[in-house]
Amino acid sequence: METALVKLSDLRRGARCVIDSFTDDVMKQKLLEMGCLPGETITIDRFAPFGCPMAINVSGSTLSIRVDEAQSIIVKPLA
């Protein structure tokens, strides 16, 4: 079953997805070091008031990330 790739920022609260790749090299380094690796599952925990930043659960920890930063994470949504 193939699912189209989307940006992490396009998903809603509660959505689950798997990291595919990154579009920004500088962000990529930061994300990798904090445990956001290709293949890891992300759950969108919540959005802050006014829609930004968002809190995501990834490999056992909760990260806070701005929506425009989340745009650089390409993910495969899980049903």
Next chain:
Amino acid sequence: MQPTAFPQTEPTLRQVKVSLVGNPNCGKSTLFNALTGLHQKIANFPGVTVEKKSGSAKIYNSSTGKLTSLEITDLPGTYSLYPKSPDERIPFEVLCDPGDENHPDLVILIADGTNLKRSLFLASQVIDLKIPAVLALNMMDLVKEQGIDIKIDELERRLGVRIVPVNARKGIGLEELKQAVISELHIPENDIFETSPLAPPLLKKIRSILEMRSDYAALQIAHHRDAISGFHIPDQQKKEIEEALSSHEFDGIKIQSFETLERYKVIHEILQICMVKAINDKPSLSAKIDKLMIHRFWGYVIFLGILFLIFQAIFTIAAFPMDFIDQTFTGLTEAARNALPKGVLNDLLVNGVLAGIGGIVIFIPQIAMLFMFIAILEDSGYMARVSFLMDKLMRKFGLNGRSVIPLISGVACAVPAIMATRTIGSWKERLITIMITPLMSCSARLPVYTLLIALVVPSKLIWGVFNLQGIVMMSLYLIGFLAALGAALSMKWFVKAKERSYFIMEIPVYRMPRWSNIVYSIYEKVRIFLFDAGKIIIAISIILWFLSSRGPGQHFNVITQQIDQLSTEQNIDQEALNKLEAQRLEFSYAGHLGHLLEPAIRPLGFDWKIGIALVTSFAAREVFVGTMSTIYSVGKDDGESKTVRDKMQAEINPETGQPRYTPAVGWSLMIFYAFAMQCMSTLAVVKRETGGWKWPIMQFFFMSALAYCSSLIIFQLMK
């Protein structure tokens, strides 16, 4: 080991330098406190303002009879050895520069057992540097709770270092950790991530120049070419490394990316064997708490509520110990005055030194409470939520969610708050945060506010619960905060951004604050206030005493003679004496200085006495109270020791015949102190953090102008 187990003869002492390395929020500080207790000191790493916490611990080995003395340095938390902020540069420099004064003999790696993958990323980088290491596997209580099973023996074998499971909060496993630290140190043998194939000739060359064991250390040095000039190694070696780098091809960024992915791959393989995670879909307690704490509406209500409670507590609860200190000091002053023979020495001691010290000591309860609350918010994990809640709002003002922590810390002291801006990656956001943080009302203003509020705001209850004085106090803090936001907004337009702004941050799980951490934090802050600020305050008190009890010209001497004559008479005419005393102060050096200033500050409602206090306050704000104590003590030796508040309350304005400290004057002064830049330490830190005098000078003039104009408006409207 218990100290009682020490043998009578001095055992052989071995000195070992130890560094603590770990991710942010892994429990590093807690472990540091548990290892060193109160034997710690805070200084700066050389050349930078990153706080360096170091401490010592002595460990006795009962089987060998050897005593080992550890010198432990707590390195700033980081996710990898590749630094992205000035803070994170420190672990790289300390660990990779063999000549660095803090370069350790041994590293204690701290891993969060609930987030082992990420912890091992940094840990494996350090292990590959081939420095002897022990891994403290922390948060074992949570590990059990979450049903994670870690095969420690197998993990030990694969990483090549000793592993000790600990629970730093409860102190479990500390003894085992200490024993592991003093056992035979050995260098990790195998590379966890094989570095040498990446750039074989270059790495070999660097290794041979520096006589290093580790390929990975050589790689790190090659990657951080710009940092080599700052290394503490012979210039000849620096030159040779530069030459080697110029003659070999080396794509640092590409290799870094490759290393990160490969290293995680290796760690993933290790963990597949060494760790079993239970499937756990239940929302954690933290997630449940966060439903409320970062709720889009209740989150803000709770945040404001917490701030409100803090200020109420500072004002009401702290009043009890403050009254006690006040009375003790009044008694002490009285005793000193009577015990010592009358004369210059008595006068200097009572009206100069004791008045100055009394003015400082009384604020310890409030400062301790303020730092206690900040430490609790930080330690529990709530501060990260505040950043999360506030980022979007803060960005509208050219700030960052991370600016909230410096701004809130600024309520305690602008100096550490400005240092805390180092976690903000974007220069523009960081600069704006630095520039506006001193507008937040710091603890040095607290004494000034306390004194002035007590003078001009009646103590009564509103709605039966809230103290009006506490509400005024909170509104002063709010005014400072609003001014800070306004200033940020205006700066946003004329500061150019150098790079993108980031806001990736971990939201740690909630934990009960660890009380010993908080006690250490309070102890350290109060000590700094008492001794660092205290020294200045006492020195200024003595100078002031001198300036206000001596004066130029004949007129001053004539008044002094008259006073001496009058006070020897049988029936002292107290009223005439007081008048003369006041005249003497007016014609003293201090009086002349105040008069010189008076034309400039009269429109604000200030007289020459306040003028003297303004001058002395430019060293540090809290000097205001000490100065007032000294000014009002000098020449009022009426045998009664009153507090400075009573004396100020009794002060009459000769022009109106009414009390000098009317609400208009009080408010004008409070607003002046809220906005004016009167802190040399802050200016010095801003200079260091921004790398020049441009920004501190701008900050000084901008804040002083704001203070002057605001006070002018307040006084003219209220009088």
